[in-house]
Amino acid sequence: MKIIAIRHCKAAGQENIAPLTAEGEQQARELAAFLEGQHFDCIISSPFKRAIDTIKPFAELNERSIQVDERLAERILSCEDDPNWRSNLERTYIDEHLKFPGGESTYEAKERITSFINDLQTKSYQSVLIVTHGNLLSLMINLYQPSFGFKEWELLSNPDVYLIDVSLKDVSKLWAH
Known part of the structure; x- marks a missing residue:
């Protein structure tokens, strides 16, 4: 199974x-043109508006529906205002069980994304298009490419597109903008 994993386009918050x-x-719109001609068994998005709106032009052009899956929602680092969120996020890439108040640990987020991927595999999909968020995308990539960590997360763009070949456990960046 191949997953085209997209980080949402630039958002207002x-x-x-x-x-x-x-x-x-x-x-x-550029992303829709970039994906033109590709076939996907399904399109699945995070429930966040910015993720759905990222793939809406492609879905409309191809007369496809967008499924929503809560497991693709962005990871919450903490429910408290944290002026040190960036350094605390970096710490969670080192200590996967580190958890801040009201937040989700790296380990928990990876369990969530693994559950999502396992469900896709039970449906025998060949090619799936998903839209998610930077942190969750980086953790998904990390499942197949353990060297992908905080520094690589910092280099992600909005949008960004990766091909994840689940069978081969291979990841490649597709978006070169």
Whole structure:
């Protein structure tokens, strides 16, 4: 099974209802053109507005529906305002069980994404298109490429596109913008 995993386009915030910016809307149209001609057994998105809106132009052009799966939602580092969130996030790549108040550990987020991938495999899909968020995408890649960590997360762009070949346990970056 192959997964095309997309990080959402530029958004106006981090809230789950944050829309894409005007630039993000243009990126979503460019992404639709980039994916043109590819067939996917299904399209699955995080429930966050910015993720759904990222893939909506492609889905509309191809007359496809977008399924929503909560397991693709962004990982919550903490429910408290944390001025040191970036350094604390980096710490979670080193200590996968580190958990902040109201947040989800790296280990828990990886369990969530593993559950999602296992469910896809039981459906015998060949090619799946998913849209998620930077941190969760980096943890998904890390399942197949353990060297992909905090530094690589920092280098992700909005949007970003990766091909994950689950069978071969191989990851390659597709988006070169």
